[in-house]
Amino acid sequence: MLWINLVDKTGSGLWFSVTALYFVVVGGLSTGATGLLLGIGGAFGLAGPPLAGRLADRVPLTRVLLAVQILRGASSLLLLFWHGFWPLLPLVALGSFGERSASVLTKLFAARVAGGDRARYQAIQRTVVNLGYTIGGLAASAALAVGSTAVYRGLLLGDGLSFVAVALLVARCAEPPSATRTVAVHPVAGKEAGTGKGAGTAAAASTPAPAQTPVTAPAPAPANPWRDPGYLGYAALDSVMFLYGAALSVGLPLWIVTRTTAPHGLAAAVFVVNTVIVVFCQVRLSRYGRSPRIAAGALRHVAVWFAVCGATAALAVVHAPWAATLSVIGCAVAVTVVEMIQSAVSWELSVSLAPADAQGAYVGVHGLAQSAERCVGPLLMTSAVLAGGPLGWLVFGAVLAAAALLQRRLVLRRLDRLGAAASPTPLSVAPITVSEQ
Incomplete structure (x- = not known):
């Protein structure tokens, strides 16, 4: 993969x-x-x-x-x-x-x-x-x-x-394993009873009558993410936090060109800064997603870096080009740190907070968070954040920081209610039976 x-x-x-x-x-x-x-x-x-x-x-x-x-x-x-x-x-x-x-x-x-x-x-x-x-x-x-x-x-x-x-x-990829996927083997008649003349008759005579199959209650229907307000609330807050993507791709480049004295070439350089940091640091910061509770705790760090992002972008309006350049680079670094920590946290929580019998459906609903950001983010950055000037960036950072802290409370409450252990929930799909003839 x-x-x-x-x-x-x-x-x-x-x-x-x-x-x-x-x-x-x-x-x-x-x-x-x-x-x-x-x-x-x-x-x-x-x-x-x-x-x-x-x-x-x-x-x-x-x-x-x-x-x-x-x-x-x-x-x-x-x-x-x-x-x-x-x-x-x-x-x-x-x-x-x-x-x-x-x-x-x-x-x-x-x-x-x-x-x-x-x-x-x-x-x-x-x-x-x-x-x-x-x-x-x-x-x-x-x-x-x-x-x-x-x-x-x-x-x-x-x-x-x-x-x-x-x-x-x-x-060419094999289907990934599932903890609830079982295989039922149906033998071909006559193959287990031996071979040779009269084997079929002997098998028929010696085979006991099939036992009566016990009647079992039908399996309950898988959980529905659209009827789970706790998970929907978590996903909605994630959609707010994912706005860091629009800040990096739309807001910061336009801010550099239109409102700061920093060199216009920084509009492209911020992507280089982002990529280099992610390549060298993402694996190390994956520790923030080792378990649901560790991920929830890491949301406090995310909130701090969101606030730093808004503050450094607001400071970039200073007249000295060198100071504006340092502020822009500081904002790019803050957004990148948010990206690395929040991606690890979001990955872990979107899976571990979902029921084992419907994790595909739940993770699919969570996927709407980033999709919604791609639709709303650019318009929000241009019409609200950039239009608001330095104050717009400060409010942007404060709102995203508040979303991170609110999500932390929501996640911890859900984990307490479900009695979640510190170790990750094993991923599975709805049970199916594969018949092999």
Whole structure:
């Protein structure tokens, strides 16, 4: 799965940095229409996590992931042949749906394979993901130096082919084990009774009458995350905390260019700072996700770093360029620390707070948190945070810090109520029986 993530994110790195430019230069759209296209397409992605998670509880996860990767590859490659808003919209929507579905399915696959060591596995996976984005982003930057239509098409083609390669890799993956998956073997008649003349008759004579099968009560229906207010509240607060992504990708670059005296080149450098820190520190900080209670305790650290993020961004309006530069870099570091700790915490809690018989459905609902941030985050950053100036950043940091502290209280209360142990809850899917003939 690590190789799958590396190939996937390398292809995505080729595309993410030129998405808007492609639709303007090649697709023939205005900047306003491009924003509307990406916004509506992103909204369709909201349906991906809950549907994919529920399917993963009912059918083999690898089959669902394979279908999703094929969908992503097809939608990307078809973009090469279509122009205009309405022809492009369904393809962008399908691509967004596939991307968010794949994110949840990959998370479930990794958690089932890693078991109790899933926090460390997640950290390694995030390191690989950032490495893939870096490789793809650097390749895209070099290609954009040419800036021709053929280059844009080539980057999109590379993204589409990466999904084809990922689908081939997924097809070779074995289904991850499940603690509740059982195998019932049905022997072929006559094979156990011996061989030779009269063996069948002897077997028939010696075989006892089958015992009467006891009548058992039907298994209870799996838990429904949409009727679990505690988990929904946890996921809603996570959607607020995930706004750090919009701060890094939208808010901080625009803040640098429009309101500070820092060099404009820092708008691109913040991504380098983010990637380098994640590659070198994510595995070490995975300790914050070793158990549900450790993860809940780490939310206090997250709250502090959120406050630091808002304060350093607000200070960047100072007139001295060197001071503005240091403030911007400090904000980028704070956001990155938040990302590393909160990702480990979110990974652990989204799995361990879910019932064992419906973890796919629950994790799918949790996947809506990040999907919602992608839809709302950019608009919120431009219309509220940046418009509010330094005060907007201070309020932003304070609100996210409050969300982290509130989530900590909610999680600890849920753990106490459920009597959760300090060790992680084993991941499983709804019990199924596989018949082998």
